[in-house]
Amino acid sequence: MSQSAIPAPSIDVLIIGSGAAGLSAALHLPPELNVTILSKGPISAGSTPWAQGGIAAALGGIEDIEQHIADTCRAGSGLPKADTVRRVVEAGSRQIDWLLELGMPFSSDDGESSHLHLTREGGHGARRVAHAADHTGRTLMETLLDAVRARPNISLVEYQLAIDLITTQRLGLTEESNCCIGAYVLDLQADRVHTLRARHVILATGGAAKAYLYSTNPDSSTGDGIAMGWRAGCRVANMEFMQFHPTCLFEPRAKSFLISEAVRGEGGVLLLPDGTRFMPNYHPDAELAPRDVVARAIDAEMKRLGIDCVYLDISFKGKAFIEQHFPMIHQRCLEYGYDMTRQPLPVVPAAHYTCGGIDVDEQGQTDIAGLYAIGETSHTGLHGANRLASNSLLECLVYGEAAAQHIASNHAEACSRNWPVPDWDESQVTDADEAVVVTHNWDELRRAMWDYVGIVRTTKRLERAQHRIALLRREIHDYYAHFRITNNLIELRNLVEVADLIVRSALARHESRGLHFIRDYPEANPDCAQHNTVLTPINRSVRRACDA
Known part of the structure; x- marks a missing residue:
C-alpha cells in the first residue's frame, strides 16, 4: 500500500471512505486494478473503530440462520427485504472465516479460533455475535488495514474530503445515460481541490447521525455520501428511520x-x-x-x-x-x-445509525452507472425500519465483497470514454468574511433536528423542522455559491441536505413503524408493511410509504 499526499488523477476504482465497507471492497478487488481509498481525516476517524459490540453471524447451522433471518425481519418491523436478509445472513459464516484468515483475533471460549465466544444483544433470540472483547470495530479496522498495507495496488490517502461526484449528466452530456466518472476532492492539508477521474466510484462514507445534537458517532458522520449521491441523481430510501442508541x-x-x-x-x-x-x-x-x-x-x-x-x-x-x-x-x-x-x-x-440511504441493488449499484454505495451510506433492504444489533458490520463486509466482485466482472464495460472534465473553478468566489455563519447554522440545524425530528415525533414538529431547514438550506447554499469552500462548509452543506431528506421522509410515512414513532399516527398500518419511502431527485418527488 502506498500512502501518497496527492491521489493519482486517473484511477480504476475510487473508494470514498475508509471504514469496514471501503476496506473490505478494496481487499476483494483483483490486484491488477489500481485502487485509491480516500479518508476525510486520519484512518481512525471513521465510525468503524467505535463499534464495540461485534459482528452478527449465524454460526450454528441452518436453524441458527433461519432464526437470525427471523430476528432481523422482526426487528425491522416487516420492512426488511426478504432475499436481501437471507443473502446477508447466509454469508455470515463465510465472512467470519475470511476475517479469521486475515488474522482477526476474535474472543474465544478456550483460546481457539474454532470456539469463538458469542455474545447476545438486543433483538437476537440467541448468542450469535462474534466479537473481539468490547473493541470489535477497532480490531476489525486494524486487521483490514494490515491486509490493505500488503496490497501494492491499493493507495490510501488521508485528509481528502470529497465535494461532489463528476457525472456525464453534470458535464452536460445529456445524450448519454448518466455515468459517474470521478469526483472533486478537497485536500485538507494542501487546501486545494483535486479533480479525480475513475472508472468506478464506491461511496462508503458512513451515516448521518451528526445531523443531531447528541450522537454516538464521530464528527465525520455528516452524511457526505448520501448527499453527494442525491445531488448526482440517485434515489434515496427510508431516511425517516434514524436509530437512536x-x-x-x-x-x-x-x-x-x-x-x-x-x-x-x-x-x-x-x-x-x-x-x-x-x-x-x-x-x-x-x-x-x-x-x-x-x-x-x-x-x-x-x-x-x-x-x-x-x-x-x-x-x-x-x-x-x-x-x-x-x-x-x-x-x-x-x-x-x-x-x-x-x-x-x-x-x-x-x-x-442511519438505516436509510442511497438505494442500491444486491451488488451495491446505484441508479448511476459506475457508482456504488455500501455500508451505512446505502439502503440495501437489510435493516427495514430498525437495524438489528451488530448486523451493520456484517452488511459492510457482505456488500464490500459484492460490489468488488461486480466491478471485477464488469470492468471492461465500465465508463471509459475520455470525456473532458473541467477542473474545479474558484474564479467567481472569495474568502469568507464571517465564518461564524457556518458555526451558527451548524448548531441551529442540529438542535432543530434533535428538538423536532427525534425519538418521538409529531406532524407539527416535523413541519417546524422543515420550515427551519428550508431557511438554513437557502443560507448555506448561498454561502457555498459565494465563498471558497472549507471542510466545515462542505460538511454543513451535506448535513442540511440529509436533514431535509430525513424530514421529508418522516412526513411521508403516516404510521408508526420501527424507529419512526409519530404521535399523529401511533399505530403501524398493515397496508404499509413492505413499503419503503423512496425519494427521487430528478423532480424531488416522494413516493409515500403506502403508495402503490
Missing part, C-alpha cells in the same frame, strides 16, 4: 461515548434514579428488546419524571467478569470517574 454515557467530557448493547446482552439492567427497574413494563424482553423500544422507553421515563438520565447497572456481575468482557468500556468510564464494577452508569439515548 439507548445507552450513551451521560457525561459531557466523554463526548458521545457509547455503552455497548452487549452490556445488556450479558445481563445489565436499566434503572431509574431510585433503583427501580422499568424495562419489563415496556416489553417482554425487557432490556433485550429492540433498540427502538428501549430508546423510547428511556425517553418516556426521562420526560415523565423530568430526569436527565437513567442508569445501566451490571456491577452485580463482579469485577473479574466485567474486566474480561468489557475492558475498554470499563477503562474509559474510569477516566470519567465511573467504576462500572461498583456502580450503575448514567446513560441517555443518542442518534446512532
Whole structure:
C-alpha cells in the first residue's frame, strides 16, 4: 500500500471512505486494478473503530440462520427485504472465516479460533455475535488495514474530503445515460481541490447521525455520501428511520461515548434514579428488546419524571467478569470517574445509525452507472425500519465483497470514454468574511433536528423542522455559491441536505413503524408493511410509504 499526499488523477476504482465497507471492497478487488481509498481525516476517524459490540453471524447451522433471518425481519418491523436478509445472513459464516484468515483475533471460549465466544444483544433470540472483547470495530479496522498495507495496488490517502461526484449528466452530456466518472476532492492539508477521474466510484462514507445534537458517532458522520449521491441523481430510501442508541454515557467530557448493547446482552439492567427497574413494563424482553423500544422507553421515563438520565447497572456481575468482557468500556468510564464494577452508569439515548440511504441493488449499484454505495451510506433492504444489533458490520463486509466482485466482472464495460472534465473553478468566489455563519447554522440545524425530528415525533414538529431547514438550506447554499469552500462548509452543506431528506421522509410515512414513532399516527398500518419511502431527485418527488 502506498500512502501518497496527492491521489493519482486517473484511477480504476475510487473508494470514498475508509471504514469496514471501503476496506473490505478494496481487499476483494483483483490486484491488477489500481485502487485509491480516500479518508476525510486520519484512518481512525471513521465510525468503524467505535463499534464495540461485534459482528452478527449465524454460526450454528441452518436453524441458527433461519432464526437470525427471523430476528432481523422482526426487528425491522416487516420492512426488511426478504432475499436481501437471507443473502446477508447466509454469508455470515463465510465472512467470519475470511476475517479469521486475515488474522482477526476474535474472543474465544478456550483460546481457539474454532470456539469463538458469542455474545447476545438486543433483538437476537440467541448468542450469535462474534466479537473481539468490547473493541470489535477497532480490531476489525486494524486487521483490514494490515491486509490493505500488503496490497501494492491499493493507495490510501488521508485528509481528502470529497465535494461532489463528476457525472456525464453534470458535464452536460445529456445524450448519454448518466455515468459517474470521478469526483472533486478537497485536500485538507494542501487546501486545494483535486479533480479525480475513475472508472468506478464506491461511496462508503458512513451515516448521518451528526445531523443531531447528541450522537454516538464521530464528527465525520455528516452524511457526505448520501448527499453527494442525491445531488448526482440517485434515489434515496427510508431516511425517516434514524436509530437512536439507548445507552450513551451521560457525561459531557466523554463526548458521545457509547455503552455497548452487549452490556445488556450479558445481563445489565436499566434503572431509574431510585433503583427501580422499568424495562419489563415496556416489553417482554425487557432490556433485550429492540433498540427502538428501549430508546423510547428511556425517553418516556426521562420526560415523565423530568430526569436527565437513567442508569445501566451490571456491577452485580463482579469485577473479574466485567474486566474480561468489557475492558475498554470499563477503562474509559474510569477516566470519567465511573467504576462500572461498583456502580450503575448514567446513560441517555443518542442518534446512532442511519438505516436509510442511497438505494442500491444486491451488488451495491446505484441508479448511476459506475457508482456504488455500501455500508451505512446505502439502503440495501437489510435493516427495514430498525437495524438489528451488530448486523451493520456484517452488511459492510457482505456488500464490500459484492460490489468488488461486480466491478471485477464488469470492468471492461465500465465508463471509459475520455470525456473532458473541467477542473474545479474558484474564479467567481472569495474568502469568507464571517465564518461564524457556518458555526451558527451548524448548531441551529442540529438542535432543530434533535428538538423536532427525534425519538418521538409529531406532524407539527416535523413541519417546524422543515420550515427551519428550508431557511438554513437557502443560507448555506448561498454561502457555498459565494465563498471558497472549507471542510466545515462542505460538511454543513451535506448535513442540511440529509436533514431535509430525513424530514421529508418522516412526513411521508403516516404510521408508526420501527424507529419512526409519530404521535399523529401511533399505530403501524398493515397496508404499509413492505413499503419503503423512496425519494427521487430528478423532480424531488416522494413516493409515500403506502403508495402503490
